[in-house]
Amino acid sequence: MEEYDVITIGAGGAAYPAAFRLKRSGYSVLMIDKKGVMSGNCLAEGCVPSKAVIETVHTMTKMRHFENVYIDYGKIVDHKDEVQNIRYKQHDEELKEAGLTIIKGTARLIDENTVEVKTDTGSTRYRARSIIIASGSDTFVPKIPGSDLAWTSADLYKLNAKIRKLPRSIAIIGGGYIGMETASFMSLMGVKVTVIEMLERVFSNMDRSMVDKLLPLLPEMNIKTSSPVQSIEKHGDVYRVNFGQADDIKYVDVDAVLMAVGRVPVFPEGIEDLGIEHDRHGIKVNMAMQTNIKNIYATGDVNGITPLFHAAKRQSLVAANNIMANNVPTDYFDPLSVPFTVYTIPQMAYVGILPSQAEKMGIEYMEADYQIEKDSMAQINNEMYGEIRIFTDKRMKIIGGYVIGNDAGNVINEIALAVSKGLSLRDLAEMAHQHPMTFEGLDSAARKLY
Numbered sequence: 001m002e003e004y005d006v007i008t009i010g011a012g013g014a015a016y017p018a019a020f021r022l023k024r025s026g027y028s029v030l031m032i033d034k035k036g037v038m039s040g041n042c043l044a045e046g047c048v049p050s051k052a053v054i055e056t057v058h059t060m061t062k063m064r065h066f067e068n069v070y071i072d073y074g075k076i077v078d079h080k081d082e083v084q085n086i087r088y089k090q091h092d093e094e095l096k097e098a099g100l101t102i103i104k105g106t107a108r109l110i111d112e113n114t115v116e117v118k119t120d121t122g123s124t125r126y127r128a129r130s131i132i133i134a135s136g137s138d139t140f141v142p143k144i145p146g147s148d149l150a151w152t153s154a155d156l157y158k159l160n161a162k163i164r165k166l167p168r169s170i171a172i173i174g175g176g177y178i179g180m181e182t183a184s185f186m187s188l189m190g191v192k193v194t195v196i197e198m199l200e201r202v203f204s205n206m207d208r209s210m211v212d213k214l215l216p217l218l219p220e221m222n223i224k225t226s227s228p229v230q231s232i233e234k235h236g237d238v239y240r241v242n243f244g245q246a247d248d249i250k251y252v253d254v255d256a257v258l259m260a261v262g263r264v265p266v267f268p269e270g271i272e273d274l275g276i277e278h279d280r281h282g283i284k285v286n287m288a289m290q291t292n293i294k295n296i297y298a299t300g301d302v303n304g305i306t307p308l309f310h311a312a313k314r315q316s317l318v319a320a321n322n323i324m325a326n327n328v329p330t331d332y333f334d335p336l337s338v339p340f341t342v343y344t345i346p347q348m349a350y351v352g353i354l355p356s357q358a359e360k361m362g363i364e365y366m367e368a369d370y371q372i373e374k375d376s377m378a379q380i381n382n383e384m385y386g387e388i389r390i391f392t393d394k395r396m397k398i399i400g401g402y403v404i405g406n407d408a409g410n411v412i413n414e415i416a417l418a419v420s421k422g423l424s425l426r427d428l429a430e431m432a433h434q435h436p437m438t439f440e441g442l443d444s445a446a447r448k449l450y
């Protein structure tokens with residue numbers, strides 16, 4: 001049986017950063033992935049292609065200050081495909097350069113050191129001293145009558161997507177970030193959008209005070225809350241989505257339906273027999289990324305902690321560092337300092353502890369804000385709305401913050417660094433942020449308390 005120091009199950013963002021680091025340090029590494037290519041769902045159907053579409057629409061929206069520009073959706077999809085192709089090629093070259101191999105197949109855990117890989121030609125077993133489970137997540141499709149009639153985000157964003165023309169109207173089931181990002185770009189492309197959310201508000205897992213600031217800034221869309229979808233029916237070319245409580249069913253007739261009710265972890269076979277602890281949200285790990293079996297790690301979406309590519313990458317490196325320390329934890333993942341950007345138009349980005357969580361934890365906090373209408377770069381971009389808000393504890397240590405509006409996804413990173421490194425508001429106040437950049441709002445906000 002072939003033996004390796006490390007095997008990764010999956011070759012997405014939770015696997016390959018570890019593989020590269022370990023290989024560079026002289027470890028033998030084998031990656032196994034069903035797709036047979038590096039970079040997982042982020043590039044296949046997630047963050048990269050969705051942003052290729054949304055950013056293009058965002059640019060178009062900025063142009064509309066001068067002229068009513070409209071870009072054909074087919075051209076936007078061509079651009080998305082091109083970006084995916086460029087990145088696949090780039091990753092292939094990086095893989096070759098690193099001398100790493102990916103086997104195209106499905107991995108199954110046999111014991112704590114053995115993995116069986118099923119390929120088109122048969123099954124082979126490999127041994128490894130450490131294993132990283134990085135098998136990611138998949139779109140969740142609930143068992144609602146007619147749910148197979150709906151698109152998922154993969155239909156929109158996969159390579160060579162067939163959807164190259166937008167419908168006149170769409171019902172988006174689910175008011176989480178995937179649903180709301182799609183809703184906002186489609187609305188700006190002229191689609192009549194209805195978002196149908198089961199819970200009492202959209203972005204239900206995010207801080208209410210922040211979300212309440214974003215909602216009035218979003219492009220026109222009809223949002224139905226407390227509205228569980230009961231069924232989807234097809235009548236000729238029209239889809240009817242029935243929603244609401246049993247005694248009060250309403251419906252909307254649309255040209256297309258998108259199911260965006262979340263993602264679920266994908267577990268490799270064998271975790272039950274091996275006794276690897278998990279529940280429906282993911283495989284249980286400590287912050288060194290170890291499962292209850294110390295030489296088996298679970299990184300990225302499969303552990304459900306922070307299902308984002310950049311969190312997966314950091315977790316992957318934590319696992320690599322701990323493998324290099326002979327499975328004795330020396331490096332830890334910090335979920336509180338992972339920034340999260342919602343790519344609606346405008347964007348909303350946040351990190352760390354926000355008011356609702358601070359209140360739950362009994363933390364007394366202070367806040368400093370900056371209104372983006374006053375920001376020079378926002379004025380240059382014609383995006384004069386939103387705000388930066390930074391939260392600190394009583395000793396002025398930054399515990400969290402959010403940014404809504406111009407360049408939010410970039411600006412949040414500095415607040416994340418402050419949270420991660422325990423910086424104080426004074427550190428931000430004393431920094432000479434560049435002008436004209438939305439970042440300068442950070443020291444303006446900080447100086448309100450200094």
Ligand code: ADP
Pocket residue numbers: 009010011012013014015032033034035039040041042105106107108134135136137266267268269299300301302308309312
């Ligand atoms: P993450 O961001 O956590 O890395 P992704 O979903 O991007 O997650 O990547 C996970 C990858 O793992 C996908 O490419 C998927 O095809 C692959 N995968 C999932 N289950 C298995 C398995 N049992 N064997 C091999 N590859 C798998």
